[in-house]
Amino acid sequence: MEPPVIHTLESESQVADALAKYVAGLSAKFINANGSFSVVLSGSTLIYTIRKLLEPPYISSINWSKWFIFFLDERVVPLNHPDSNYKLAYDGFLSKVPIPKSNIFPMKENLSPEEASKEYEQRLKQLVANKTLKLSPTTGFAKFNLILSGMGPDGHVASLFTWHFQRFEKKKWVTFITDSPKPPPSRITFTFPLINSADEIAMVVTGEDVIDAVKVVFGKHADDYFPLPAQKVSPEARLTWFLDKLATSKL
Numbered sequence: 555m556e557p558p559v560i561h562t563l564e565s566e567s568q569v570a571d572a573l574a575k576y577v578a579g580l581s582a583k584f585i586n587a588n589g590s591f592s593v594v595l596s597g598s599t600l601i602y603t604i605r606k607l608l609e610p611p612y613i614s615s616i617n618w619s620k621w622f623i624f625f626l627d628e629r630v631v632p633l634n635h636p637d638s639n640y641k642l643a644y645d646g647f648l649s650k651v652p653i654p655k656s657n658i659f660p661m662k663e664n665l666s667p668e669e670a671s672k673e674y675e676q677r678l679k680q681l682v683a684n685k686t687l688k689l690s691p692t693t694g695f696a697k698f699n700l701i702l703s704g705m706g707p708d709g710h711v712a713s714l715f716t717w718h719f720q721r722f723e724k725k726k727w728v729t730f731i732t733d734s735p736k737p738p739p740s741r742i743t744f745t746f747p748l749i750n751s752a753d754e755i756a757m758v759v760t761g762e763d764v765i766d767a768v769k770v771v772f773g774k775h776a777d778d779y780f781p782l783p784a785q786k787v788s789p790e791a792r793l794t795w796f797l798d799k800l801a802t803s804k805l
C-alpha cells in the first residue's frame with residue numbers, strides 16, 4: 555500500500571466536496587480500465603457526506619449504469635426499517651441516481667444474522683465466479699474498487715468493534731454480531747481480510763464525536779497498544795482519510 559493520503563478540510567461541507575471529486579475521479583478511472591466500478595457503502599453519516607455526488611457536475615457526468623453497490627455492514631432488520639443501512643442509502647442516495655436495480659446488492663431479509671452473513675458471502679463468491687467482481691490475487695478475497703467507510707466515536711469500522719472477536723476473523727468474508735455495543739445489536743459485516751483486499755478505501759470522518767478516536771488513530775504511539783479497528787484498515791492500493799477540522803481538533 556502507498557502511504558495514506560490525509561485530507562484535513564476546514565468544514566464538513568468541504569469534506570463533502572472533496573469526497574465527491576475523489577469518488578467521481580475513481581469512477582472514471584475504474585470504468586475506463588475495467589468497464590465497471592464496484593463501490594461499498596457504509597451507513598450512518600457516510601450517506602449524507604456523499605450528497606454532493608447528486609449535484610452538478612457529478613450527477614450528469616458519472617456513468618452510473620456501470621456502478622455496482624454493496625454494503626460494508628448491515629443491521630439485521632427489514633430493509634424498510636429505519637435502522638437499515640440499505641434504507642438509509644436508498645432514501646438518501648440510491649433512489650436519486652440511475653444505478654440499475656440489478657447492480658445493487660442489499661442483504662437478504664428474514665434470515666438470522668448467521669444465515670444472512672453466510673448468504674451475503676455466498677452471493678459475493680458467485681459474483682466473483684461470474685466475473686462481476688474481481689478476486690485479489692494476493693489474498694484470495696473479493697477485491698472491491700472502492701470502500702467508503704465511516705468511523706464510530708469508539709473507533710469501530712463497519713460493524714467491527716474493539717472488544718469483539720469478529721475483528722480478528724481471518725477466513726470468512728462476511729460475519730455477524732448479535733451484541734453490537736451500538737444498537738441495533740444484530741448486524742452482518744465485512745471482515746478485515748475482505749475490507750483490506752479493496753483497491754481503495756476512503757475513511758470519511760467528521761465532527762466532534764470522533765475527536766478522541768482520531769487522536770488515538772493518528773497519535774504518536776498509535777501502534778504501541780491494542781489498536782482500534784480503524785487502525786487496522788489497510789487496502790491494497792491506497793487509503794485516503796477525509797477529515798474535518800473539528801474531528802482533528804485534539805491532534
Ligand SMILES: O=C1O[C@H](COP(=O)(O)O)[C@@H](O)[C@H](O)[C@H]1O
Pocket residue numbers: 595596597598599600626627628639703704705706707710711712713736758
Ligand atoms: O453503525 C455503524 O457505524 C459506522 C460508523 O458510523 P459513523 O456515522 O459514526 O461514521 C458505520 O460506518 C456503519 O456502516 C454503521 O452500521
